[in-house]
Amino acid sequence: MSLRNCFSSPTEPALLLAAAVFAAGAWLMPAWLAFLLTLALAKALVVLGVVIQMRAGLVSFGQALFFCIGGYGVGLAAQYLGIGDAFALLALGTVAAILLALACGWLLTRYREIFYAMLTLALSMVLYGVLVKSSALGSTDGFNVVPPSFLGWVPEGDARKRTMYLLTVLVAAVVAIGFHRFMVSSLGRVTEAVRENEIRVDFLGISPQGVLFVNYVAAAGVSALGGGLTALASGHIDPDMAIWTTSGEFVFIAILGGTGHVAAPFIGAIVFSVIRTFAIQEAPHFWQMTLGVILLALILFLPKGLWSLVARDRKREVEA
């Protein structure tokens, strides 16, 4: 099989190239920037979960639920099960989120529009409430996550930060390619058809609810991965991971980046993190206002997000 046959579209080698450039930057960029990018890429994975729901016509105001489950899954497995390997910890956090999504998705995919948005929000706030009241889990303070090992290797100092960054780039690249394939797959495109006309999808012989369910579970899994990476990178988890403002931030980034392409959440998350960092530095008391003004400007001038600046063909949102 030739290399060309390995890729389903030009997007995939482009994503791999971008990942290689990011990975090479690990030895060139200052530690603070690598850390900022680690958190931004982890956040982008959660936003990707928000975006695939938006493509199905649903807005989740509670994606922080799975972000938090992923983070706490990692933290709890490290603390109480004694698991130290980053890959195993991420897998556990993701599996926990998927199991929860299987139960929640059964309920949520029966609802649409504002009811769906509010129910997702409610579920994330239930988790927040439980965590805040759980003194065994550190209550509002949360707890620290033990530094992980990487397939038996335990790096120290800057090497640990660099390894964490590289792991995040690797996971982001694999997920981006996987979700690109998902978006152009039969199932991925039928989710768009569900957004456009659910009744028609039903009369064609496909269950719209079933399609949305798979979409919801996939979104939960990828969001938990983002939460797990955040927990490992920052070394700390707390209930604020599940609070509604965190979910709002993910929706903000989704709008900022756009929903037109798998790369859009990554662009959005990086731009958001850079803007926020500089806004806090330059105007610490007004940084939220800065972000608010940017969002307003974006809705007015770039309603399809930053990705619309990149996309040449604006009629087609997903390239073949």
Added chain:
Amino acid sequence: MSAILETRGLTRTFGAVVAANDLNVSIGQGEIVGVIGSNGAGKTTFINMVTGYLPPSSGDILFDGQSVIGRQPRDITRLGMARSFQVAQLFPKLTVLENALVSLVAAEGPQPSLFRPLDTPERRERADAIFAEFGVTRYRDALVSTVPQGARKLVDIAMALVSRPRMLLLDEPTSGVSSEEKFALMDTVIGVVRQHNVTVLFVEHDMEIVARYVTRLMAFYSGEIIADGPPRSVLGDARVQELVVGHHLDINAVLGAAA
């Protein structure tokens, strides 16, 4: 002729309004049946019940001898009964080709693949054959929302036929279509369904269309069937002319125009 669709005592009420009252219908394989009636007569309610969109208050619906009561529309589609809509139900922000590709995926099975792309050469080829059959090839790459109403109706019907149903229900296929286009549209549709030996039941207000294409006609009034038979006898029925058509109909002129 064996019945492909049968309803027994089919009744549907909305509060005090009886939209369908004890309907007993038997439609044979290969028939092309027209349904006429004034607004509120219960025509669309009948189609909605038969296709699983609306549960009946009482009675039974048998498709190919099998009861479809309680089944979801998608399950009934999978049994071999498809439908189109009064207002074409498409995916407006997708292209005509993408609409057809989604229908082709649906025709392949109830669970779309997570691994296979929507757009494959085989599906494109099949979609192109469908477009050629329905004469909508020139709209292939246009967004559905930009396509003329007549073509949209054809795409809607084509999508229903992609699953190779044994029965097709059309709800006012020529509504919103210009008088110049309506015969061309129906010629195309009836030509395709005859070729595939599909049983058709269609609701229509246009008597010329009805007279030209159906082999049997049912007239609905106030949730009941007041006449059922060959178009000449139903359209010539004094009660049908009074309650459904609303005026005296020169049956020879209508049938002559339709011929």
